[in-house]
Amino acid sequence: MPPGSRPHTLPAIPRPRAKPSWAQADPIDELAARLDDFIAAAVHPDEIAALLESDGLSDDQIRERYGVRNSFALAEELYERVGRRYPEPDGPADDPWRMDLLGCLLRGVVFALPGLGYVLGAPLLAGPRDDYGLPAGTVPLLAAALCGWTWNQGLAHRAYSWLGLGDRAAGRRSLLFGAPVGVLLGTLVAFAAGGTGDPAAIAFAAGQSCYLGAATVLLVMGRERALLAALSPMAAGAVFAMAEAVPDAVRIVLLLGSLLAVAILGLLEVAPAARTPIGRRGRATAPRLAASLPHALFGLATGVLVLHAALGDVLADDLTGTGAVAAPAAVALTLSMGPAEWLLNRFRSAGLAGLRSSSTPRAFRRRAVLAVVRCLTGYLTALLALALATSALWPGTPGASAVRLAGLLLLGVVLWTGLLLQSFGAVLGATTVCCVAALAQTAAVVTHTGSPHWIALIVHGTAAAAQGALVCALLGRATAHR
Template structure:
């Protein structure tokens, strides 16, 4: 019937039908947004060792603290991460196929680098007769101070240069790494030569010339080591090394000594130039196949970046190189300073420390590899921290055993070497702890902390030597012990966190 309302059967004619209304679910039935987020990120949250990993993921997704407060009702990303961490049960599914470990390196290659680090010390054996003369005002053999000053300047410069070149390689820009080495290596050679000349003056021109050759070698060797050409460097040094060993056993004509030194130096320089010279046909994009490339495995080609590493970022590495260089030189000079040895350069302690850098490097990679394994096997932050501390103790013990064996061997083979005392050996092992833990901190980016501690130790030992405060061996024992304790504690505190290994 037009204009009337239809009423269902049985309804009262004096009432209107109810208007349907939208039903709302009670508040207790509304889904929790945090639960929804936990469900969406379930796999990642379940595999997280620490809430900070989840917070890093949230921040990488662009969630600001204001958005988190509005959507989830918690204070910030860290509070939300802790809530998600609590709501999802830990589980660590095994990946399909073999686990990729970028930190697997061969022991032989690391040992080879240690030998390459140590072989230049034999050059001082060949050059010793060229530096004959009376002791200087410090009681050191003639020419020692210019050589040490030039070596420290070159050591410092090339540590910073190597870091900058490695940084370019890490960004996938090998040509830029070559350019930095091509410019930086000659500048470092000039700096080392000028420092040696400033210390020696015109009275020790032979020592200045030797120091200049030393500075040139340090720059060229840095190029070859950064570019992963250890075998070529070893081949270039072998004639000089064989000649030095022969000179220690049989008298050698004085004319043959500079020939061997200059011959090896010339070959090393030519090899270095060959690596960094801007040859035609070299591509702009290349993989990283050097020591820096091992930090980020060669799996994909990356496009070179227009934004390079900051120069200031390499400064802490240069300072760390200076500090550790001073500590190693004091270890070499310890017997000279107390009048027990007449040859200051390439003492058994310095040779043992240099050779030990091969095992040290390999154990650093073993630690990084064990860190990844610990992330997969640990279910709580406390368990991961315990695993990390145990791994540090194992790797450090392995390094100290290697250093002890090398120290005993070099002291037994070195001509006229002083006997090993308990104080001297303890100081050397503690210095080994300082060096290895410092390198470990540096590999995790905590180079500023390591440089600060090592600089404090080097400064304390310098003050003690200048003021003649006590026996250098006892001073070294105390200084190295304090620095070793500080750095070991810092390693356990920083590297015990899971986020440091990501």
Template sequence: MSNDTTELPAVPRRRTTTPSWAGPDPVDRLADRFEEFVAAAVHPDEIAALLESDGLSDDQIRERYGVRNSFVLAEELYARVPRRHPEPDGPLDDPWQVGLRACLLRGLVFALPGFAYVLGAPLLTGSPGALGLPAGTVPLLAGALFGWTWNQGLSHRAYAWLGSGDRQAARRCLLVGAPVGALLGALTALAVAGPADGTAVAFAAGQACYLGASTTLLVLGRERALPAALAPMTAGALVAMVRPLPETAGLILLLGSLAAVMLLGLWEVAPAARKSGTPSGPGGPSPAASLPYALFGLGTGALVLYAALGDVLAGEEHSALAAPAAVALTLSMGPAERLLYRFRSGSLTGLRSTGTPGAFQRATTRTGVECLAAYLLVLLALGLAVTALWPDAPALTAVRLADLLLLGAVLWTGLLLQSFGAVLGTAAVCCAAALAQTLALLTHVGDPHTVALTVYATAAAVQALLVRTLLGRATAHR
């Protein structure tokens, strides 16, 4: 064994019994040519991808090597070359080591906008609206759901431009997409509003503008500016939770923070407005590619809204706009992001330390279980803390706790699949789960908590299977 490699148990290199007069076996020559890559491969599919990138067609493979296609040839090469992983000269390069502070900051950024509903409560007074929900709830939730859907798709499209190295095109995408989304979000709220929901529609319009501007800042990596811009609103909300503020003061604080966020977002995309021309990328990302991400935003957004509305829909008198479960889920997004990076880092370690597809799948499964368990522990702690601090919050019963943790499992595994580009499966699962809850609500089938428990458990099981199947393959991590 050489000093710079680590041998792992494997099938000894096989040589064919080609007669000496026939010359070297062409498969052996190919194995010698790609030996370093083949030795480090965890799965034959990695080798098949290399053969295809080298320009070998199936016809050429049949003619030169006497096997059916690139996958059969890859399996033969994988069997002939022992597993061997070269040790790097310096420290291991792990791009997924991300600081905890950055992830917690993003979690805080997701949670702070919730204080707007504390200051905006006087704008949402009146008789109960549709489904017995508090006044103004339906237009607010409709606008929020549209905003999450639109901005999830917009974020993917802008990130695709950033990934191609065209920051100017990403800015142009956000410059157009964020205002259009804000306008459509406000119109959605208006479309479902009742005669007495005028102030709620105005609040929903501000909410739509915030979602568009904050999406711009988050995509362009300027999330550190958001807490500062939201500071006046946050301070006012904290005071209002102890001592009521005059309605005018609350409105001024709300508008001040909203204006600050919108100005910051406009400042970030201003270079795209000043420079004309077409994006420099070759055609750019397809808008259709962003649709699954928008559907994922729709499905997960609806599931979180149902978590917030669960007690009200069950006939219990608790706030529909700030249920402890929804607050805990929002606060958990920072740790959730941190654990997504941890899974990525663990899978990279698995690529370096395992030598067979089965061993790699077991390693990734173990890492996934550990990360999911850590996330659920964090979510449990947040759920208990928020319930204890929330005024007149319902007790966190076994059913409510199971609902919270199962929904957390759905959200985290969904985010994990999305981060690997496996978004179609998780979008389908989340949208189906949200549709099932909607149909149960409209048809009055079963207790909302029991329905939620069944839906979340089913969705979590399906997505866990998707994670094991799709992310247990080494080719998903290369």
């Protein structure tokens, strides 16, 4: 080998070089490509954040994989990287909020008809007024009613939760065991409020509690027409009793007959659950009992507010006589629940349509605001018409003053926006506002602070403003309308 020459060697095989960081695929781009259709159709980044959270991505995983702080930051990044596209769906768009107007009106009538039972049973509770100036038997009846509304509101939410999971047998089972407990609690509360000095009122309250439990079963299971048929004889008897004298024996037969019919229908509806074996649903998928508590408290608070509206004229000494005085306010509110339910579903349907047709968050929010104004105005118009009609038709009712009507309409705002907040999933906010309002109005009445009508106007106005602010905060959030 000549000096200075290189030894003959094979060339070295080059090692594969790692790609520079700038040449690596961006994981956010990969995620954007995978979710392209959903991101392109999103109106607001919150919709994308909800999808990421539903896929189980935690904030720690997002920081490690994508280098952003949380799901909302990642959603905003994805929203910016993908252009907006709103393809038309194949076939008619799915709208789970579409509801028949006639069915909603029927529910409103079914809600109001039991009030005729008090008209039919009023002579059975004859006696001097109590220490509060209320007709005989009012306190135990009101106590049992509030207990029933509270318990059955929570029970209905529990049953609906099971039905939403597709487990109809479990929904029936919760009603089968929950309704009798509510009957027992209502009877015990009435006994504690009335004592042994008013056995007729205690018996009436026990029947009232039994009706509330059975009616809850039928309403949750969608048997409004069966409930209406069972109440028809009692309602017809009550209307006849307004014009003609009816013997007490006939009144008792009509009341017990309708009660027995409703109880049998409710029992038949849940009886299959007793023969169905309990499924092995996991604890993670079963509805939590604590989730029904805010709904129960919402039922209690709204029940107190409605009772104050019904008894406001008695406490203000605007009405004299015995029986279910000031009932027109309660009847109007109860009948208005049918239009309220339909208009609530109309608003939710409009929200879905806005998500499909709006291309920017601002445009969507504008459509949502217009929809809620239209629906709330429609509900208040229906409530005003019902209030004027019931005041004109109810014997012995004073003329509807401006203060009384304003308080009633503001209470309607509280009830409707409370239902809207529940449908948005913000039940805690609605429950808190209504509970504070109920406590404030009760404290004012107990301490004889001012006129009941003016107190109602102030309390209802404040609660309506608070819940209106909560609704406005959620209107532009696209995920609340899904």
